[in-house]
Amino acid sequence: MAEAITREMVDLMLDYERLNRQTALIESQLESHQLRVAVTEARYRTGQGSTTSMIGLWQRMEDLAVRGSEKRIEQDQIKRALEILTGETDPIF
Known part of the structure; x- marks a missing residue:
């Protein structure tokens, strides 16, 4: 059981770093x-x-902002999972 939890924590940490x-x-x-x-x-x-080229540039800017937000949300989800696993409310991030 402890080994499985440790493995899960390591996987979560690696995922967090990848997302970072x-x-x-x-x-x-x-x-x-x-x-x-x-x-x-x-x-x-x-x-x-x-106007067409400007719309394309603005859309690309919005897409990048959304992708960044999605990655931060994924990181927050990993933090919560680590908090649940460790019982710590402030993991090492």
Whole structure:
């Protein structure tokens, strides 16, 4: 029983770390994309570029933000699972 709990905790910790890396990557992509959108919006306001391309850029920005939120939610779920397994209300995160 203790071995199974330990294995589950290790798996949860590995999942948490994987999600942490994925979240950092998405946040980096979002930051870069936001800069691109800002530059493209400035050009768009001066008549350069199309509405269709701006909509695509805005949609991509929204998609990245949603993906980041989903990863953070998954991390919170893992934290709760670890709290239940360990009985600790503040795991080592």
